[in-house]
Amino acid sequence: MSSSPSIHASERALKRLKKRHARERRFKVMGLSAIAIAVMALIWLLYSVIGTGYKAFYTHSFTLDVEMTESVLDPTGARDPDALRKSNYRRIVQNAMYERFPDVTDRKAKKELFDIISTSGAPNHLRQMAYNDPSIIGQSFTITVPTSDDVDQLLKGNIDRDLDESRRKVSDRQIAWVDQLMETGEIKSGFNKGFFVNPDSRDAELAGIATAFLGSLMTLFVTALMAIPVGIGAAIWLDEFAPRNRFVDFIEININNLAAVPSIIFGVLGLAIFINFFGLPRSIPIVGGLVLGLRALPTVIIATRATLMAVPQSIRDGALSIGASHVQAVFHHKLPHAGPGILTGSIIAMAQALGETAPLLMIGMVAFLTEVPNSPTDPATVLPVQIYIWSSNAERAWVEKTSAAIMILLLVLILINGFAIWLRNRLEKRW
Amino acid sequence: MKNLLLTGMAATALIIAGCGGGDSAPKKSTTKTETTKTTATAKKAEIRVVGSSTVYPFSTKVAQEFKNKTGQNVIVESTGSGGGHKLFCEGIGSTTPDMTNSSRRQKKSEFDKCGANGVDDIIEVKIGFDGIVLANTIDAPQMNLTLKQVYQAFAKQVPMSDTDCTMQDNPYKTWADIDASLPATKIEAYGPPPTSGTRDAFVEIAMEGGAKKYACLKELRGKDKGAFKVASHTLREDGHWNDAGENDNAIVQTLGNTPTAIGIFGYSFLDQNADSVKGANVDGIEPTFENIASGDYGIARSLFFYIKKANVAANPGIQEFALEFTAEEASGPGGYLEEIGLVPLPDAERAAYRAAVENLTPYSQ
Numbered sequence: 001m002s003s004s005p006s007i008h009a010s011e012r013a014l015k016r017l018k019k020r021h022a023r024e025r026r027f028k029v030m031g032l033s034a035i036a037i038a039v040m041a042l043i044w045l046l047y048s049v050i051g052t053g054y055k056a057f058y059t060h061s062f063t064l065d066v067e068m069t070e071s072v073l074d075p076t077g078a079r080d081p082d083a084l085r086k087s088n089y090r091r092i093v094q095n096a097m098y099e100r101f102p103d104v105t106d107r108k109a110k111k112e113l114f115d116i117i118s119t120s121g122a123p124n125h126l127r128q129m130a131y132n133d134p135s136i137i138g139q140s141f142t143i144t145v146p147t148s149d150d151v152d153q154l155l156k157g158n159i160d161r162d163l164d165e166s167r168r169k170v171s172d173r174q175i176a177w178v179d180q181l182m183e184t185g186e187i188k189s190g191f192n193k194g195f196f197v198n199p200d201s202r203d204a205e206l207a208g209i210a211t212a213f214l215g216s217l218m219t220l221f222v223t224a225l226m227a228i229p230v231g232i233g234a235a236i237w238l239d240e241f242a243p244r245n246r247f248v249d250f251i252e253i254n255i256n257n258l259a260a261v262p263s264i265i266f267g268v269l270g271l272a273i274f275i276n277f278f279g280l281p282r283s284i285p286i287v288g289g290l291v292l293g294l295r296a297l298p299t300v301i302i303a304t305r306a307t308l309m310a311v312p313q314s315i316r317d318g319a320l321s322i323g324a325s326h327v328q329a330v331f332h333h334k335l336p337h338a339g340p341g342i343l344t345g346s347i348i349a350m351a352q353a354l355g356e357t358a359p360l361l362m363i364g365m366v367a368f369l370t371e372v373p374n375s376p377t378d379p380a381t382v383l384p385v386q387i388y389i390w391s392s393n394a395e396r397a398w399v400e401k402t403s404a405a406i407m408i409l410l411l412v413l414i415l416i417n418g419f420a421i422w423l424r425n426r427l428e429k430r431w
Numbered sequence: 432m433k434n435l436l437l438t439g440m441a442a443t444a445l446i447i448a449g450c451g452g453g454d455s456a457p458k459k460s461t462t463k464t465e466t467t468k469t470t471a472t473a474k475k476a477e478i479r480v481v482g483s484s485t486v487y488p489f490s491t492k493v494a495q496e497f498k499n500k501t502g503q504n505v506i507v508e509s510t511g512s513g514g515g516h517k518l519f520c521e522g523i524g525s526t527t528p529d530m531t532n533s534s535r536r537q538k539k540s541e542f543d544k545c546g547a548n549g550v551d552d553i554i555e556v557k558i559g560f561d562g563i564v565l566a567n568t569i570d571a572p573q574m575n576l577t578l579k580q581v582y583q584a585f586a587k588q589v590p591m592s593d594t595d596c597t598m599q600d601n602p603y604k605t606w607a608d609i610d611a612s613l614p615a616t617k618i619e620a621y622g623p624p625p626t627s628g629t630r631d632a633f634v635e636i637a638m639e640g641g642a643k644k645y646a647c648l649k650e651l652r653g654k655d656k657g658a659f660k661v662a663s664h665t666l667r668e669d670g671h672w673n674d675a676g677e678n679d680n681a682i683v684q685t686l687g688n689t690p691t692a693i694g695i696f697g698y699s700f701l702d703q704n705a706d707s708v709k710g711a712n713v714d715g716i717e718p719t720f721e722n723i724a725s726g727d728y729g730i731a732r733s734l735f736f737y738i739k740k741a742n743v744a745a746n747p748g749i750q751e752f753a754l755e756f757t758a759e760e761a762s763g764p765g766g767y768l769e770e771i772g773l774v775p776l777p778d779a780e781r782a783a784y785r786a787a788v789e790n791l792t793p794y795s796q
Binding site for chain 1: 501
């Protein structure tokens with residue numbers, strides 16, 4: 001005779017129950033640890049990027065009295081702006097620095113002294129001033145220009161003062177001068193406006209992301225203009241109007257495959273079609289946008305088809321039953337219901353296009369440019385390319401610049417994705 | 432769609448406005464914006480430069496100075512030496528690159544391809560040298576290597592002995608296996624991949640140089656160049672040599688994490704990272720700026736650029752740009768390119784190349 005009242009309380013049943021509970025707990029732990037690993041990876045990424053990148057948003061500048069000596073800059077007195085551009089402004093800055101520290105006489109020490117200031121930025125600052133207004137030749141005034149990237153790195157603590165002199169880029173003498181100038185306030189730290197408004201530069205202290213940022217916006221504009229209308233149109237045709245035959249099946253399979261093709265292939269395609277066949281110039285956002293548009297096209301088509309299929313059949317049938325034409329049923333009834341999903345899919349496709357580098361290499365957008373683009377037909381580069389170029393530079397100061405550019409790119413991506421989520425929540429219909 | 436664009440533009444405006452607002456100090460941070468303004472009126476044809484990623488830093492520096500001085504825009508693309516020659520040789524005219532940078536001399540095949548496409552007159556300009564260093568982390572013992580030891584450490588197959596050139600799979604596992612004076616640590620190197628010009632130069636100068644130290648391989652070189660190339664150019668694939676990607680900064684970081692490893696990269700990265708890595712002496716010579724300039728340090732290569740003469744007629748700015756590149760204040764001793772790591776040519780050689788630019792003298796292979 002069994003003493004248990006129910007088979008669910010038998011010893012074997014209880015054992016089984018325990019086993020099932022254990023299995024459930026195991027799965028929960030695994031799920032949680034998967035999330036934990038993902039979160040930790042994200043925190044690590046953000047920590048390493050922000051931890052180094054935030055320093056690029058402030059910089060050190062040097063305030064210096066200069067004298068625009070006429071005998072150096074314009075010995076003939078002609079004041080021709082084009083000739084003035086080629087004058088020796090380096091000498092003017094050097095003289096100003098030697099004047100500031102009159103005790104320095106040794107040749108090597110003089111060179112080290114000059115290296116405190118941005119050796120390219122300071123002379124060019126004077127050059128552009130003289131070019132714009134030749135009457136300043138012969139005058140004396142005060143300029144504020146960036147310090148050299150090494151001094152900036154020293155003051156940000158990225159160069160260790162305690163190391164042996166031979167192992168660091170700044171000498172003991174330079175450290176002494178910089179400390180003195182910091183005390184007098186001639187070297188000051190401040191917001192790094194140049195990082196946002198300057199084009200790329202070979203000198204870390206002058207480099208900015210303006211060219212890449214505007215290039216990214218223009219490229220994305222062209223991409224959206226091409227990929228979204230064409231993609232949505234193709235998806236509607238395939239979903240509603242295409243005949244069911246082998247040819248259409250073949251196209252569908254190819255669209256799905258195209259979404260998985262490595263992106264560099266699209267660059268090769270773009271080079272062959274847009275540049276070699278149509279003869280468009282290299283490095284311009286129009287070509288970049290068209291190539292990325294091709295890249296985004298399959299993603300837009302697939303996302304649009306998925307949302308179109310999720311709209312209940314009854315909506316379309318209802319429209320047809322009261323006498324709407326096929327086109328009316330699709331465009332007046334089905335498409336508006338699929339709108340939010342299509343929009344989200346398109347925005348995600350744009351965000352993907354924003355992060356592409358490989359296809360742009362082939363069409364010449366991995367380039368050094370000294371000008372900010374004014375239109376999509378001016379040569380430009382894009383943010384991920386700027387990050388790629390900066391990350392392979394040798395000087396220490398580029399590390400923080402690279403991280404800061406990554407921060408800007410992430411910020412733009414978060415904004416785009418956030419906008420997509422906001423749209424979805426606002427417009428989504430539940431059935 | 433419209434909304435997306437509007438948001439994008441609004442975000443830009445916000446960011447830019449934010450920077451402007453935050454900057455209360457009466458500071459003219461940089462001058463680049465002014466340049467843009469002043470040149471917008473007189474827009475000249477752009478100069479297009481493609482080619483080597485090793486020459487890229489120098490080329491961009493000159494492009495920047497040239498832009499400051501003349502207002503003319505120079506676009507420098509980093510395509511690699513081979514990619515540069517390919518684009519350069521596609522034809523003449525404003526749609527093709529005006530100049531290409533190269534971290535090696537133009538090959539005969541590339542020169543012929545140029546000729547076949549109508550690019551007949553090419554001006555060759557050597558701009559300076561770049562050393563290739565073998566470095567390890569600063570705390571590890573100083574390495575003193577000979578070219579022969581470099582070859583023994585990294586070749587896939589090495590001869591049985593100096594006289595017997597039967598090739599055997601590389602038997603050396605630790606540096607001490609090669610020579611008792613070297614540390615008894617595992618041979619482990621991180622170097623550039625086969626697509627890199629640095630790799631080409633390392634293999635051609637260091638590996639070939641080391642292989643020639645075997646008497647029988649030297650003999651083979653005279654008889655069968657192809658076989659010698661196979662013997663000297665093939666690097667080992669048993670985990671002692673690792674292709675580390677094109678980014679030299681990554682190699683420098685790897686060395687910090689693996690104290691026994693050797694990294695192979697350009698001299699400027701050693702110069703910039705003197706606080707974390709140090710260069711191995713090769714044949715007793717330390718890799719310093721002076722030793723590379725004097726030619727004493729063995730593993731150094733020449734850097735070049737090539738000008739398409741046909742394009743100069745339509746855009747004289749190309750010649751001006753090349754003159755700026757070869758000027759003493761740029762690539763001469765103490766010039767601004769030396770500041771960023773270019774090892775200058777001897778004065779007489781630089782003068783000869785400058786004359787070639789002035790007279791647009793084509794070169795021949």
